[in-house]
Amino acid sequence: MAKSRNWIANLDWITILIYVLMIFLGWINIYAAVYTEDQPGLIDFSLRHGKQLIWIMAAILIAFIILLIETKFYYYFAYVFYSIFIIILFVVIFIARDINGANAWLEIGSFRIQPGEFAKFATALAMARLMSTYNFDISDRKDLLKVMVIMFLPVVLIIMQNDLGSALVYFSLLIVLYRYGFPGWILLLGIFFVGLFVASFKISTLTLTFFVIFLASVLSAINFRRVTEVSIALGVFTLVLILSWVMIKLVDIKIELYYLVALSFVFSSIIYGYWIYSKKLGFVLLMLGFVFMSLIFLFSVEYIFNNIMGEHQQNRILVLLGEKDDPKGIEYNVNQSKIAIGSGGLTGKGFLQGTQTKYKFVPEQSTDFIFCTVGEEWGFLGTTSVILLFIALFWRLLVMAERQKTPFSMLYGYGVTGIIFFHFAINIGMTIDLAPVVGIPLPFFSYGGSSLWSFTILLFIFIKLDSSRQNIL
Template sequence: MLRENQRRFKFDWIIIILFLLLVGFGYLNILSASHVGEIESYFDTSKLYGKQLMFLGLTFVLIVFILSFEAKFYERFASIIYFVAMLALIGLFIFGKDVNGARSWYGIGSMTIQPSEFAKFATALAVAKYISDLETNMETIRDQLRVAAIIFIPALLILLQNDAGSTIVYLAFFFVFYREGLQQVYLIIALSLIILAVLGLKYGVLITAIISTIILASVYFFRRKKRGSMIQYIIVLLVAVSFSYGVRLFYEHGIKPHQQNRISLWLRLEKDPVKLERMKKAEAYNLIQSEQAISSGGFSGKGFLEGTRTTGKFVPEQETDYIFSTVGEEWGFLGTSFVVLIFVFLIIRILYLAESQKSQFSRVYGYGVASILFIHFTINIGMVMGLIPTVGIPLPFFSYGGSGLWGFTILLFIFVKLDSNKINEW
């Protein structure tokens, strides 16, 4: 299992360099966001920047460990790794520690470990293993349901632990399924449901029903060939209206008040100016401070350790979910553009290498890695800039935390290992 491979591996150094740029620049911003007063020692583990430096040191040990295994190990033991990860998630209900209202951590002395961060790479491995074993393109409903269950199980366990942000990440696998042959109709259905949900919340069920009727009537009358029975269109309309109504009920009775307020602020549902101002102070405080920090950075930023809102601790949780606001204030438009470009290049590079794989397992896993990073990157930056509702989700390789850093590192470097050892050489 751990025996030394005789030939020399050729790792993709572009991915490794992009990774180093992200963790290095991320640490500088964690240092800026977490330090108070004069920095006496960067290795002071009583400070967040000292702990993060320790996490970084252990990360490089972890990378060596990951790369020391044979590439075939990750395919052979994918199911076992997934099973262990699910047990770790289940164990949280008994031994877990509550942090900020979510039961998502194990307490180990003064440290905490978040299993959901490791469940992502385990699920990506399991999905890749199942799809590659099919030797088909998920053509049957049975196969589609089984592979959907692989991602539904961890998503449900994490949701039950009150960690909605991490649950959303599992939508990333939809991109993987689409690449592997999932019919286009599923994509259309998914986009339609998202639009219906937003319309139902923003304009109400009646307006949504009218819009849906107009669209379906237009499709029916202008689609001369294969238009189908009118009964089918009526059924689709009823389903659309029922779904919109269900989303409205869930919004009003199925989620917590602070979650309602976040959605309300995002869609601008509240009309009462007094209540709106109260909601902003309670639920949008982080966002408002984050936006002000980013905008104050201008083109080139205020300089490293010179951000007044960052050093003044105006933005809560700035070293974790809101770390991008530190980049905006201290490094400006140039710094934020640099971070965005690095992530874009990394994701494109992973997709390019995934397409070059001769093993379906490696290709599917590569798409899983790219999709997970894309969802995290898009949601985190969109959240910090107020483009999407606030959810607790870190910026990969950038936000403070050992579990997140190690989870993303394992996710990425398993693919680096798979890419270094192509199927034709196994």
């Protein structure tokens, strides 16, 4: 009994308060988004705000149950949860009906849930469990592979459900690896390749090739203070490039210019090879490796996009990157979203007074674009308050994570933060045209049972873990 009183006293009430505040504000804004003058009923279970009220009550119940369950349960059942959701995700691919282009929904009667949402907490738990085993070593390739498999298995399955947005969320779990001690530069390299991928659709490959070579040269020149050697290397490359260009002109072969650049680089690296051997300049090897990887990456992206992907998949990527208008009008959504938010001004138009909201100018406003309602009816003050509320939550979560005594709780806490932050950044970013429109909800605000419950579970497991941080597992 003493123990149970202990965990109640140790609950992080600030986080719970923030949670309650968020779902309350979320509901208010869903009500405003659904509101029309003809249907003013505050509680109407046939409409979204009414349904959301049911989801909220159920969420509170779920939170209670989570808090009542023993902490050890989450540790020992982490893999079980994970396995169950992997199986469900796999099954959904085959049985789910197409809804808005994705086959991501499991239907039980009139009830629909999105397993991809729930798989997040299971994945975070499984990762934390694996990484907290005492002989786990991130620098051991086998261990790293295990973590990567746990992390990216759901991604593959969810992509197969055609729900790219939800799949991307899992990348946020890299934050767990980072905190664990995974080298930062590898993550930076990952970010670099994501950037290169996006850029390859917007900038010509030739330009990117030159950019990569330039970047590698500058970085190595700065990092190793070998400006002369780097200049010589670049000079050799340029010479080879010019020579091969003249040769090609003479022989009159039709070849893509960037292939020429890549081939020149390969050829000149033979000369570097000899140089490296004679002068033992390790950094040149590093630079060559970086450029080679980039070139191979660019080549693969182009090859896979043009020769392997179907037109449908190509379109999805182009639309996602804003390179193509899609038939459902993503550009229209973003435009209307900005108009709604922008027209709110400093203090907003007032509750239920937003014309863009009331008259449904923004599609999906109660789900993915709920932030527009905040922006239009509550203005800059409202949007800033919501952002500050999220910052408060992240701060709380990180503080809680850092005070954990077990790596399991701590790593899970980082996972929770990463997932919620990714949703926050992408969702708000897309409503103000700073991020691509991937249909992912704003945690605790957006309409929808699956999303509300999955975030509740995610958060409250951590609150429960935190509450018993005194007990050593």
